[in-house]
Amino acid sequence: MATTWTNREILKSYFRGMTDLECELIEQDSERANKYRHENMVFVQEIKRVLDEFCK
DSSP states (O other), X not given: OOSSOOHHHHHXXXXXXXXXXXXXXXXXXXXGOOHHXXXXXXXXXXXXXXXXHHTO
């Protein structure tokens, strides 16, 4: 996923299911943890949590 996201890109990614995929890939590749990856993981998971709640 891109390092700079617009609101539109975030929503497109979420509704295409790419956010779920990104979370899965981050979890599968946890051994390559670094600061960028950790920050990206937190960001992606928070987007998913908020949008999942909003879409209920």
